[in-house]
Amino acid sequence: MRSKTRGAALAALCAGAMLVATACGSDDDSSESGDATTITWWHNSNNEPGMGYYEQVAKDFEADHPGVKIEISAMAHEDMVDKLDAAFQAGDIPDVYMERGGGELADHVEAGMVKDISDSAAEEIEKIGGSAGGWQIDGRTYGLPYSIGVVGFWYNTELFEQAGITEPPATMDDLIADVGKLQDAGITPISVGAGDKWPAAHYWYYGALRACPSDVLKDAVTSLDFSDACFVKAGEIVEQLLAAEPFNKGFLTTKAQEGATSASGLLATGKVAMELAGHWEPGVMQGITEDGKGLGDRTGWFPFPTVEGGQGDPADALGGGDAWAVAEEAPDEAVEFARYLLSDEVQTGFAENDMGLPTNPAAGDAVKDPALAGLLEVRDAAPFVQLYFDTAFGTSVGGAMNDEIALLFAGEASPQDVVDATQAAADMEQ
């Protein structure tokens, strides 16, 4: 009797559990259904013309490859990053997706989730050249960079004129002098989204780039050794600039790109004269202003100024980019598709639509936007492009570094503290 009761209770429990299980359902998205191959593709061009262009690209590829179907998910960048994180945790990532290289990619590769495309896409890798380095680990390539940009100062030409500045500053001393001129004219010189930390960190990164010779930086990325004195100097360069109080009011909690009160918003609406940002800035500003034009023809750009006594090559640049990577378990057609995305044809279209700075040299001339075209020249002329340190070191070390740099901006950490905190986080990784 007793065991019978238990048994019945157990049966009821199972019935209840099944009810829940079936209610939740399970969607099985196997990449192969029938004889057709489906490739899932996530990208962040969720605005026109980029979104429409990518749809067309997928259709063209499908037409050339009968039996292949491409399932596109176009998302806002932040959404995509979050969804990718979740996909990596679940161990089920899209077939073709965006990789930013550096430490993040290294982690993904170590977990065995990214396909090695060194041989299958050898032709494209050769065409891209040195830029592919950020997506190589131990000589193998795991991503095809399709857009690489550099960071520099975007400025409002009209406000510079108002303050009587005739040409953009070339040295740090010039920059500080110009900051003074803008302040005298009642204009806030620079906006920085230190609330998001990485925009503030870019100043330190550039400080390191100017202070350190490029081989010291290259070494540091692999050895995670920051004992060279030039890393302290990087913080001192930032402090020198901070002493001139050039930043917008409340910059410690200012966001990078969201809305009119963000750093980009302040520049786009003419509230500040300049901002240190990457090649995405014109696009971001267009999204913030009502007329969709951003600063329009008042947009100017100059590289991060040189620093007296710095050991870095003044033409070195800080940058980063986006690459197409293929999931380890994706069908071979996914590699084909990633290669197609890097073809002369697609990269030219990519450039014509001002979607970024193409890496395929054949597409270089197709960039229409004068600001972006100028940036492309700077990028291609740079003897060394340092990948954003936080990306290069991975989220853990990069995050600790950015946090400490934000404290430096708040006046609560010294240049030595930044180096120590970064070193401490790096030591934990090993």
Add this chain to the structure above:
Amino acid sequence: MTDRGAATDAVPVDPQEATRREEPRRVAPRPVGSGWRQRLEIAFFVTPALALMAVFVVWPVVSAVRMSFFRWKGFGPMDDFVGWSNYDLVLHDEVFRDAVAHNFTIVVLSIVVQLPLGLGVALLLNRRIRARGLLRTIVFVPYVLAEVIAGVVWYQLLQPESGVVDGLVRAVGLTPPDQGFLGTPDLALWTVFVVLTWKYLGLAILLFLAGLQGVPDELYEAAQLDGAGWWQVQRRIAIPLLAPTIRTWCFLSMIGSLQLFDMVWILTGGGPANATTTMATYLVSQGTQRHNYGIAGAASVILFVVGFVMALAYQVFVLRRDTAVER
């Protein structure tokens, strides 16, 4: 609760409890000899709820505990066992210690500031005054607003220079802080607290008003007949009888302050210079932003333990009075 009901027919109960239970039983008499059937029914209806709880509460808690003993980036196999080192790291991290301090500052401030304020307004709104219903609604509106929306609105109001708050401060002839209320490390936590008070005072007032409805009118009348003034009546009758409600509110407020996340995340993100981090913002930034899931796991276990111990202590030392009165 349910298995207790099933067990009562076997276990002898003390007479007092038995008399209390008699009444509902008479209303719905249990069919004799079908104990197993009832168990079956209970099992059938309870299982979905239990399954949901297991999936969405128990399992996440267990996996967070497990996570806290590993170094794990959020994907791939979790195989780098590090023992207690994540706990060691979190407990020695100055940012986390500050976060705990911020949480407790908010716990204490909430009770010290919001309790008298809420009580005062509730007592006032309990009087027969004109437009009482309207006033009660107005007071409660902030609480009904979604936290994120309220946060975004306050974020805009508190913008330095262009914000409304700065404008008001200037209009009365004062100088607002140079970096704004949220951008100045020494002011940020206080500013967040002011916004939190604005948001949650409504709940306190609503609870206190509800509690005041439970005070019998005869007591007021009797006191008035004895010659007590309004203030005396509140102090000697209303507030003492409101004590159980106040104790419950304190409990809710304490737990809410310990778990504080949304408002801080929107207003400051834990900044400037970590001046407003809470345990919850710490674990979210370690987990989702830095991908140190082991450290985030350890921080969440610590948050859980702190919350659990405080809740338990409060139950044992403070709320026991209320449950004892009931019996």
